Amino acid sequence: MRGLLATMRNSLAEAGANRLALGSQMAVMAINDIVWAVFWVLFFDRVGTIRGWDADRILLLLAVITSAGGITLGLLANARRVGSMAVEGELDAVLSLPVAPLAYLLLRRVEPTNLGDIAFGLTLFVLAGSPTVGRAAIFVAVVAAAATLMTGFLVLTGSLAFFVGRSEGGELGFHAILLLGSYPVDVFAGVARVMLYTVVPAAFVSSVPARLIDSFDIGQAAVLAAVSVAFAFAGWATFTVGLRRYTSGAVWTRA
Amino acid sequence: MAIEVRGLTKVFETGRRRARRRVEAVRDISFTVDPGERIAYIGPNGAGKSTSIKILTGILHPSRGEATVLGVVPWLDRRRLAMRIGTLFGQRSQLWFELTPRQSYRMLAAIYGLDRQHERARVSELADLLEAHDLFDVPVRSLSLGQRMRCELAACMLHEPEVLFLDEPTIGLDLLAKQRFRELLVRLNTERRTTIFLTSHDVADIEHVARRAIVINHGSVIHDAEVATMRGALLATKIVEVRLGEPIEAMVMDGVHVLEQSPTILKLVVDTGTTSIRVVLDALLDGASVVDISVVDPPLEQVIAEIYGLPRR
Amino acid sequence: MRRRWPTVIARTSVERVLAERGGLLVALGFYIVVVAVLAGLWRVAAAANGGSIAGYTAVALTWYIATSEASTVALNIRLIDDIGNDIGSGAVAVELLRPAPVLGVRVAAELGHALPRLAACGVAGAAVATISGGAPPRPAALLLAAPSLVLAVACNIVAQHAFAASAFWLRNAGSAWFLYQKLVFVLGGMLIPLEALPDWLGSVAAVLPFRSMSYAPARLASGHIEPLLLLEQVGWLAVLLLAASVAFSAGERRLQVVGG
Numbered sequence: 001m002r003g004l005l006a007t008m009r010n011s012l013a014e015a016g017a018n019r020l021a022l023g024s025q026m027a028v029m030a031i032n033d034i035v036w037a038v039f040w041v042l043f044f045d046r047v048g049t050i051r052g053w054d055a056d057r058i059l060l061l062l063a064v065i066t067s068a069g070g071i072t073l074g075l076l077a078n079a080r081r082v083g084s085m086a087v088e089g090e091l092d093a094v095l096s097l098p099v100a101p102l103a104y105l106l107l108r109r110v111e112p113t114n115l116g117d118i119a120f121g122l123t124l125f126v127l128a129g130s131p132t133v134g135r136a137a138i139f140v141a142v143v144a145a146a147a148t149l150m151t152g153f154l155v156l157t158g159s160l161a162f163f164v165g166r167s168e169g170g171e172l173g174f175h176a177i178l179l180l181g182s183y184p185v186d187v188f189a190g191v192a193r194v195m196l197y198t199v200v201p202a203a204f205v206s207s208v209p210a211r212l213i214d215s216f217d218i219g220q221a222a223v224l225a226a227v228s229v230a231f232a233f234a235g236w237a238t239f240t241v242g243l244r245r246y247t248s249g250a251v252w253t254r255a
Numbered sequence: 256m257a258i259e260v261r262g263l264t265k266v267f268e269t270g271r272r273r274a275r276r277r278v279e280a281v282r283d284i285s286f287t288v289d290p291g292e293r294i295a296y297i298g299p300n301g302a303g304k305s306t307s308i309k310i311l312t313g314i315l316h317p318s319r320g321e322a323t324v325l326g327v328v329p330w331l332d333r334r335r336l337a338m339r340i341g342t343l344f345g346q347r348s349q350l351w352f353e354l355t356p357r358q359s360y361r362m363l364a365a366i367y368g369l370d371r372q373h374e375r376a377r378v379s380e381l382a383d384l385l386e387a388h389d390l391f392d393v394p395v396r397s398l399s400l401g402q403r404m405r406c407e408l409a410a411c412m413l414h415e416p417e418v419l420f421l422d423e424p425t426i427g428l429d430l431l432a433k434q435r436f437r438e439l440l441v442r443l444n445t446e447r448r449t450t451i452f453l454t455s456h457d458v459a460d461i462e463h464v465a466r467r468a469i470v471i472n473h474g475s476v477i478h479d480a481e482v483a484t485m486r487g488a489l490l491a492t493k494i495v496e497v498r499l500g501e502p503i504e505a506m507v508m509d510g511v512h513v514l515e516q517s518p519t520i521l522k523l524v525v526d527t528g529t530t531s532i533r534v535v536l537d538a539l540l541d542g543a544s545v546v547d548i549s550v551v552d553p554p555l556e557q558v559i560a561e562i563y564g565l566p567r568r
Numbered sequence: 569m570r571r572r573w574p575t576v577i578a579r580t581s582v583e584r585v586l587a588e589r590g591g592l593l594v595a596l597g598f599y600i601v602v603v604a605v606l607a608g609l610w611r612v613a614a615a616a617n618g619g620s621i622a623g624y625t626a627v628a629l630t631w632y633i634a635t636s637e638a639s640t641v642a643l644n645i646r647l648i649d650d651i652g653n654d655i656g657s658g659a660v661a662v663e664l665l666r667p668a669p670v671l672g673v674r675v676a677a678e679l680g681h682a683l684p685r686l687a688a689c690g691v692a693g694a695a696v697a698t699i700s701g702g703a704p705p706r707p708a709a710l711l712l713a714a715p716s717l718v719l720a721v722a723c724n725i726v727a728q729h730a731f732a733a734s735a736f737w738l739r740n741a742g743s744a745w746f747l748y749q750k751l752v753f754v755l756g757g758m759l760i761p762l763e764a765l766p767d768w769l770g771s772v773a774a775v776l777p778f779r780s781m782s783y784a785p786a787r788l789a790s791g792h793i794e795p796l797l798l799l800e801q802v803g804w805l806a807v808l809l810l811a812a813s814v815a816f817s818a819g820e821r822r823l824q825v826v827g828g
Contacts, residue, residue: 002366003362003366003368005365006362007362010351010359013353013354013358017394031747039753042764042766045766046765046766047617048617091314093347096344096349098335098366099366180605183609187608187612244316248314
């Protein structure tokens with residue numbers, strides 16, 4: 001445990017090594033997110049409420065996904081790289097240390113750019129989320145759940161590289177959940193909608209949390225928690241089993 | 256027994272669908288290493304050196320066979336073993352690039368469970384041993400390769416491991432840095448009885464560090480002997496170099512092979528099993544106008560090259 | 569010989585792109601998913617608003633989005649970064665030694681790179697739009713939309729060069745790129761039809777070049793036969809070429825004075 005905390009501290013130190021770059025990278029990401037917010041505000045200004053979603057709720061969705069995304073991609077930055085690390089043989093250093101490999105791997109790298117997402121998400125919630133103590137508490141809880149879910153999902157899709165020998169699955173999964181999580185799930189219908197609650201749990205990463213902040217429902221909250229834990233466990237299990245098949249770049253597995 | 260290996264095999268599957276191939280990176284290798292030994296594990300590129308070391312450090316699972324390091328099976332008990340061994344891979348760094356070595360040591364100390372006092376003492380000790388006092392507080396990206404390798408060595412020695420595994424540690428270093436590094440390894444071994452297990456394809460590493468060499472090629476052990484005895488036992492040859500005053504006709508003699516011949520130089524390889532040096536020298540001194548003559552052992556490179564050509568043990 | 573270099577370079581770029589089939593497939597994949605999702609969003613919006621938004625029916629919106637997205641996906645997303653890096657690293661200084669004008673060569677190369685991708689997106693987009701939204705509202709308008717798309721991409725490439733020329737003065741053109749991209753998203757009508765913007769924003773967008781890069785072809789493809797849009801695009805292209813030339817010339821002069 002001490003070791004993992006020390007690792008996290010070093011990762012943050014490394015990210016902050018270049019203050020100027022850190023500041024500008026975070027700002028760039030924040031501007032990126034602001035444009036999304038502008039789009040949604042303009043959209044709902046013209047369109048009005050659709051399927052239970054209005055400007056306020058969509059900003060909650062944006063706040064949740066940027067905060068959770070910022071945690072997963074910013075603080076646990078290796079989550080999206082599990083696939084490529086497995087295929088490129090970059091896990092040797094991790095496996096040489098007496099630490100739990102997945103935990104160390106996740107804490108090993110902080111991506112400064114995405115820290116801007118966290119700043120944006122928190123600020124957005126404070127400014128546009130009508131924060132009360134109750135809502136803030138729910139916000140923190142659902143962001144934690146969403147981040148856990150996203151991390152688990154990325155580790156799961158990335159770990160498929162151990163079995164398939166290619167890391168594209170991880171990249172695809174990453175883009176899919178981020179893209180689809182940026183929209184309210186009620187826009188989708190039929191098969192697509194079912195998929196977003198199961199295979200690519202984008203609904204649980206943003207839409208469900210946003211709804212919970214507005215109208216908390218213990219049943220929905222329990223489902224969110226369960227799905228998050230399930231994906232976290234699935235990710236860990238796939239990674240652990242996959243490690244046994246790790247070839248460490250000793251052999252080029254691509255054609 | 257520090258390391259015990261029996262029948263170790265590792266098979267990789269590569270290529271896709273119809274082009275699928277099985278590559279036996281390591282094939283049925285066996286050897287033992289006693290505590291305090293200095294072993295060079297040598298072979299050409301692709302021989303299976305790195306694969307072996309990765310199995311012994313728990314990074315890879317073998318396909319067949321057994322191995323224990325300090326009584327522990329590496330791939331089953333990786334974390335427990337990692338507390339007692341150190342690893343240094345020449346091409347991968349333990350140290351974090353943007354931070355100072357000391358910051359990396361602090362983290363490693365926490366990972367290895369050293370308390371602050373102990374950590375401070377160890378870092379100071381290592382600074383003395385490796386003559387690296389002025390290096391520990393400089394960001395790693397500002398260090399030269401030689402300086403960085405010394406700091407890497409400190410990193411893997413921080414927790415006082417009983418066995419040190421090094422995979423091509425001197426790669427990329429200049430001559431002076433290589434020499435210094437080798438001296439440090441020998442000192443670690445003589446002062447602390449740390450078992451040194453070093454892979455290399457640099458012959459000088461064998462000459463200056465190892466007492467024993469295990470030679471591997473195509474995944475199998477083809478020779479395992481004390482470095483000192485390797486030359487004598489393996490090659491019954493000598494090289495005779497002659498500077499001539501006048502050109503001579505071709506020299507034909509049993510057990511003698513002409514390496515090089517010009518009007519002024521004659522270079523011979525003599526198989527001392529067939530013909531004694533004495534006979535060759537007599538023939539030369541009688542039949543040629545000799546300005547200078549030297550008789551030397553073949554270089555270690557040649558010995559190794561010869562060994563690579565040997566069939567599997 | 570002097571006049572042939574643009575076609576030669578464009579053709580080589582096309583060959584290069586066809587060789588990079590993998591990247592093209594990935595870009596196409598993204599494009600299809602984004603169009604499906606974004607157009608779906610707008611269709612839901614239209615249904616909740618009596619069948620149309622700002623005069624666009626659900627089908628029209630689908631074709632709008634398919635076209636506006638195609639105009640940007642076809643481009644190299646790292647273009648400004650690449651230009652900026654080349655300027656910063658001195659590669660452009662080397663190009664100045666060649667007999668062909670630097671800006672012209674680069675624009676021709678990028679256009680050659682973009683056109684096959686544009687064609688692929690065009691076909692895929694038409695398929696997706698037809699399947700998810702319906703047949704094109706005015707098929708004749710597509711005849712205008714096709715050249716409009718090419719003009720849109722050309723305007724975009726030239727504008728990016730103008731922005732990237734800031735790298736002759738600043739070290740890093742990355743911030744220029746971000747600003748540029750966001751402007752196209754909102755003021756270029758890529759995410760939202762310009763008619764759906766609030767009036768004050770709409771009037772701002774009407775006088776900026778960004779509407780030639782995304783809005784123009786999308787407006788046409790969504791069933792509005794407005795050939796003047798093409799004229800407008802040609803006009804903006806000329807203005808942008810002038811701006812980029814001026815910027816690059818000033819930059820070249822600076823290079824000679826200050827050194828690479």
